[in-house]
Amino acid sequence: MKLADPFANAQYIIELAVKASQEGAGLCVFPELSLTGYSIEDLRLQQILLETTVKAIGKICDETKELTSVLVIGAPIIFKAALYNCAIVMHKGHLLGIVPKSFLPNYREFYEARQFISGQHISQEEILLLGQRVPFGVDLLFTAIDYPDFVMGVEICEDLWVPIPPSSHACIAGATVIANLSASNITIGKAEKRTLLCQAQSSRGICAYLYAAAGQGESSTDVAWDGQLSIIENGQILAQSDRFPEGQNCLIADIDLDILRQERLQMGSFHQNESARYRYRTIEFTLKPSFDTFGLKRPLERFPFVPSDAHRLEQDCFEAYMIQVAALKQRIQAIGAKKLVIGISGGLDSTQALLVAVQVADELQMGRDAILGYTMPGFGTSSETKQNAEALMETLGIQWECLDIRPAAEQMLKDMKHPYAEGQAVYDVTFENVQAGLRTDYLFRLANHHNGIVIGTGDLSELALGWCTYGVGDQMSHYNVNGGLPKTLIQHLIRWVIQSKRFSDEAGDILQRILDTEISPELIPSQDSKTLQSTEQKIGPYALQDFNLYYILRYGLKPSKVAFLSYSIWSDIQQGTWLEGFPEEKKKAYSLSEIRHWLELFLKRFFAFSQFKRSAMPNSPKVSAGGGLSPRGDWRAPSDGNATIWVNELLENVPEG
Numbered sequence: 001m002k003l004a005d006p007f008a009n010a011q012y013i014i015e016l017a018v019k020a021s022q023e024g025a026g027l028c029v030f031p032e033l034s035l036t037g038y039s040i041e042d043l044r045l046q047q048i049l050l051e052t053t054v055k056a057i058g059k060i061c062d063e064t065k066e067l068t069s070v071l072v073i074g075a076p077i078i079f080k081a082a083l084y085n086c087a088i089v090m091h092k093g094h095l096l097g098i099v100p101k102s103f104l105p106n107y108r109e110f111y112e113a114r115q116f117i118s119g120q121h122i123s124q125e126e127i128l129l130l131g132q133r134v135p136f137g138v139d140l141l142f143t144a145i146d147y148p149d150f151v152m153g154v155e156i157c158e159d160l161w162v163p164i165p166p167s168s169h170a171c172i173a174g175a176t177v178i179a180n181l182s183a184s185n186i187t188i189g190k191a192e193k194r195t196l197l198c199q200a201q202s203s204r205g206i207c208a209y210l211y212a213a214a215g216q217g218e219s220s221t222d223v224a225w226d227g228q229l230s231i232i233e234n235g236q237i238l239a240q241s242d243r244f245p246e247g248q249n250c251l252i253a254d255i256d257l258d259i260l261r262q263e264r265l266q267m268g269s270f271h272q273n274e275s276a277r278y279r280y281r282t283i284e285f286t287l288k289p290s291f292d293t294f295g296l297k298r299p300l301e302r303f304p305f306v307p308s309d310a311h312r313l314e315q316d317c318f319e320a321y322m323i324q325v326a327a328l329k330q331r332i333q334a335i336g337a338k339k340l341v342i343g344i345s346g347g348l349d350s351t352q353a354l355l356v357a358v359q360v361a362d363e364l365q366m367g368r369d370a371i372l373g374y375t376m377p378g379f380g381t382s383s384e385t386k387q388n389a390e391a392l393m394e395t396l397g398i399q400w401e402c403l404d405i406r407p408a409a410e411q412m413l414k415d416m417k418h419p420y421a422e423g424q425a426v427y428d429v430t431f432e433n434v435q436a437g438l439r440t441d442y443l444f445r446l447a448n449h450h451n452g453i454v455i456g457t458g459d460l461s462e463l464a465l466g467w468c469t470y471g472v473g474d475q476m477s478h479y480n481v482n483g484g485l486p487k488t489l490i491q492h493l494i495r496w497v498i499q500s501k502r503f504s505d506e507a508g509d510i511l512q513r514i515l516d517t518e519i520s521p522e523l524i525p526s527q528d529s530k531t532l533q534s535t536e537q538k539i540g541p542y543a544l545q546d547f548n549l550y551y552i553l554r555y556g557l558k559p560s561k562v563a564f565l566s567y568s569i570w571s572d573i574q575q576g577t578w579l580e581g582f583p584e585e586k587k588k589a590y591s592l593s594e595i596r597h598w599l600e601l602f603l604k605r606f607f608a609f610s611q612f613k614r615s616a617m618p619n620s621p622k623v624s625a626g627g628g629l630s631p632r633g634d635w636r637a638p639s640d641g642n643a644t645i646w647v648n649e650l651l652e653n654v655p656e657g
């Protein structure tokens, strides 16, 4: 940027606009007064500067006719003999509208009211500029008719710093994207405050917030500039530039307008917050991009329920664990239960439930012998999981027993005249559910017997897929501590418990062995003490199924979009960031056909099959902002639904491979 030299700045703007357009940008936002420089003070009132500025706007229009991007640049503009600090919105050579700044800083190092007039009351006006009649005012929204979710509002620097920024009204009126042209000199700590404001405004407005602050070239007369650029979506930082950069700086990120729309659809209170501030004018344009796709330019989590940022993850793990503990504590205290009864399999879910129960027993000073753990080997139980279960219970100091369910199961199968009882190797769903059912039967009767409650272990991923045995089975309990936790988070929570050394080193070793064991219900007999039944081979990798669950439950996205996002992060092991400490040998990539196949299975199980199991699920605390599946909470749906439109949409729009 060059002070008071509009043509030089027009040239910089054109170069950056071309570059951003080539990278697929649909919108380019430049800093406040980017055509003249912000820090020129009284030079703003010089006639030649103002006339040259208008000509420079004309030059930009002429030289950006072929670009896809909407451009928003800053310039001083005269309207009815008063000077306004404005954002000029242009597209393909046309001036779409001009928005004046509402709130002029005139305190401490700022003196804007010396040259500018506030535009906060200007609406329904037009201005003649470069032979065009251009809408002028703070009542303008810019909508792409070919991308109707792209509705842009504009504000200028200080506008964001007041109690009710103009963008609050714009968002309520429909803006999904807010451009902020800023010239914010830097003082220590200020960058953090700007980010905080942008994050808060984008969260409240459920919008994308594009913040572009002036940098190199602005005057050093008693202040300095850092050129902060931020792209924030509903509170999440999508991209943030280096500060104090050398030369021109450019920041690009994809905004997900689907996610913003879905979020607003869900949050009815957003729409209750009516605003009669302006009668907004909608300026329509056709974006008509000259390109197809440039791939995805936004951060994407492989495990959306498990953040890759180490600090966030630490906090999430602590909160998840404490939510489970707090919920179970409340239930125990309220009903005065004396014992906690749990079936311990040596698998992940019952391990997590046991860790929570131990914490509760400790906090309530019940003594660990208030926890009654039962390991109940059946026909498919491997010696490894049984040993892990027993060792875990022993080292945690709970009261435990081994209760062999095979004689009872054999009796039941015989009474039922099941072919297995006649010596046939028939391992069907009845054979499986007899075992799951008997375990639950024992646990409930033991709870009666010992004045306790049965702690449920089924997790959110299993609830999504209906991967549990209904009623007389692991679907039922007196209180389920895991119903809000997806499998990928449980896996990480156990890793976190090991790392944070909450329990003894010996417990840590056992937990590690449990983590390393293949996930299996172990209901079918194994030939060589090695388990034959792999859950993930049957219902898909939990990594993919939790990804699918997150975008379908939390955002209600279309299957093809979920597949696209999944492919964007899961197709290549090098993409994105893996969780810190994630085992190398478990890092996997999935092909498009695998992603499509497992998503199809997810859709069928989630929409058509499993709701009846959720409709009758026991109480369980919601844990993740990613959503819960309680029929009394986040997810209400018919128990006799079907998956037709979801499956068709997937199969029609996602190629097989």
Ligand SMILES: Nc1ncnc2c1ncn2[C@@H]1O[C@H](COP(=O)(O)OP(=O)(O)OC[C@H]2O[C@@H]([n+]3cccc(C(=O)O)c3)[C@H](O)[C@@H]2O)[C@@H](O)[C@H]1O
Pocket (backbone or CB within 6 Å): 429, 432, 433, 436, 462, 466, 467, 468, 469, 470, 471, 473, 474, 520, 521, 523, 535, 609, 612, 639, 640
């Ligand atoms: N909409 C609906 N409303 C009312 N009832 C409905 C129904 N849809 C099916 N049903 C009935 O429900 C029954 C089927 O459901 P259900 O009895 O639960 O049985 P089902 O879902 O068919 O089988 C349970 C599956 O879960 C697996 N499992 C069980 C336990 C633990 C784990 C684990 O790894 O954690 C896995 C097990 O391997 C098995 O494949 C049938 O009798 C069917 O007729």
Ligand SMILES: Nc1ncnc2c1ncn2[C@@H]1O[C@H](COP(=O)(O)OP(=O)(O)OP(=O)(O)O)[C@@H](O)[C@H]1O
Pocket (backbone or CB within 6 Å): 342, 343, 344, 345, 346, 347, 348, 349, 350, 351, 374, 375, 376, 377, 378, 381, 439, 457, 458, 474, 519, 520, 521, 522
């Ligand atoms: N051998 C077993 N002994 C005691 N309880 C069991 C046994 N097998 C299953 N259960 C009970 O049934 C629940 C569901 O069994 P399942 O094997 O599906 O889960 P898990 O082993 O705890 O965890 P995961 O599903 O992650 O392997 C368990 O959480 C546990 O409470």
Ligand SMILES: NC(=O)CC[C@H](N)C(=O)O
Pocket (backbone or CB within 6 Å): 032, 105, 110, 156, 157, 158, 159, 161, 182, 183, 184, 185
């Ligand atoms: N140009 C402006 O409006 C600057 C004022 C604003 N409070 C800032 O320092 O970022």
